[in-house]
Amino acid sequence: MTPAPDLQTRVLVVDDNADARGFLARALGGEAMAVHAAHSGDAALAALAFFEPDAVLLDVDMPGMDGFATCAAMVDRHADLPVIFMTGLGETGHIVRGFEVGGCDYVTKPVAVAEVVARVRSHAAKARLARSAREAVLGSAVAMLAASAGGQLMWMNASAAALLQAHGWAAVPPGGTLAPPLAGALQALQEDPGTQDLRLGGLRLRRLTGVTAGVTVVELAAQAAAGDGAAPAELTPREAEVMVWVARGKTNRDVAEILGMSPRTVNKHLEHIYEKLGVETRTAAVAAARRGLA
Incomplete structure (x- = not known):
């Protein structure tokens, strides 16, 4: 036929x-x-x-x-x-x-x-x-972006650019390089079928496409308040960067070298991250982040 x-x-x-x-x-x-x-x-x-x-x-x-x-x-x-x-x-x-x-x-x-x-x-x-x-991204009034399989930005609509800038993230043109925490969050959404949502620096990222699609479309929104009316603690952009590399299995020394800081500073960031996430261990922090609680 x-x-x-x-x-x-x-x-x-x-x-x-x-x-x-x-x-x-x-x-x-x-x-x-x-x-x-x-x-x-x-x-x-x-x-x-x-x-x-x-x-x-x-x-x-x-x-x-x-x-x-x-x-x-x-x-x-x-x-x-x-x-x-x-x-x-x-x-x-x-x-x-x-x-x-x-x-x-x-x-x-x-x-x-x-x-x-x-x-x-x-x-x-x-x-x-x-x-x-x-067409879906650029034709939508909802804040959305699309990334390639390698995490490179393909398209971002005006609503997404405005939302990123409002939360301290620089908007970049198509083909540009996103800030490491955002790129890391996109990669996590692309690689883990069990991860549909992530929260990062006051933003909620929700994957709209399957993990095998090759192009990942993500909806962005301001982080919603918790069910009890209290807003969950947010990681700072620097803490988010640390968490991205920790989630990728890097040691504190590795993270320090990648981000250009001392291992002691990485430790301090992790202490604050654990407190904000309500966890006590590195493994629990990674699990919490993947559940979208970070």
């Missing part, structure tokens, strides 16, 4: 060789994919105005605008667009440069149809997920 048009994988094939374009268009079309073929980099960029691909198959050697320049221009316009380079066997320099300009993968010529189809489907699925996450 042919997928509905809006569910078909959409592929942009870019190659100056008419035979190669035709071969790929027929092969991918036979796999129920929607294909648009372009004979040059300029034509490919023009096609983006009316054809929204889930993945791009891009030849390296083309007259005029080559594959590298075309890829750079594409990802500048659509950062989450997966570009798969087609390059000659053994052209290691092409492969390296392709990744440098924003490509996500490569196949060698002459291409094997089964390999191309598998790679296109894999990257297209990830791209669709990323696009959905971006």
Whole structure:
């Protein structure tokens, strides 16, 4: 059964060789994919105005605008667009440069149809997920952000940026580096299926996506008051940094070296953390933090 048009994988094939374009268009079309073929980099960029691909198959050697320049221009316009380079066997320099300009993968010529189809489907699925996450985050009035599997910020809406700044956390642009405590909290949400919520520096972080999604969407909110009406004690940003590294299994000496402080200072921070969390041991503090009580 042919997928509905809006569910078909959409592929942009870019190659100056008419035979190669035709071969790929027929092969991918036979796999129920929607294909648009372009004979040059300029034509490919023009096609983006009316054809929204889930993945791009891009030849390296083309007259005029080559594959590298075309890829750079594409990802500048659509950062989450997966570009798969087609390059000659053994052209290691092409492969390296392709990744440098924003490509996500490569196949060698002459291409094997089964390999191309598998790679296109894999990257297209990830791209669709990323696009959905971006639209959800940027289109929401609720404070939300999305991060990649490595904890790097992908998107943040205006509400999330304002909330972070109101609680003393610097808002960063897409692709930027979040403060270590925030990055650590995101990583904990991404890696632990049992952790759905975390509280950090007056903020509550709630994971909205599964841990295997590849893109993690998190909702932010000001930390709610405890059920008895008393606000729970909050960790300072510095205490939160210490707790992030302790939760990762680092010793006090390791934490001191990472954060540029003395082991004695780390000990003092931990004393305050234990008091705020109402615990007496390092293990209990880590468990409390993972339960979202920090």
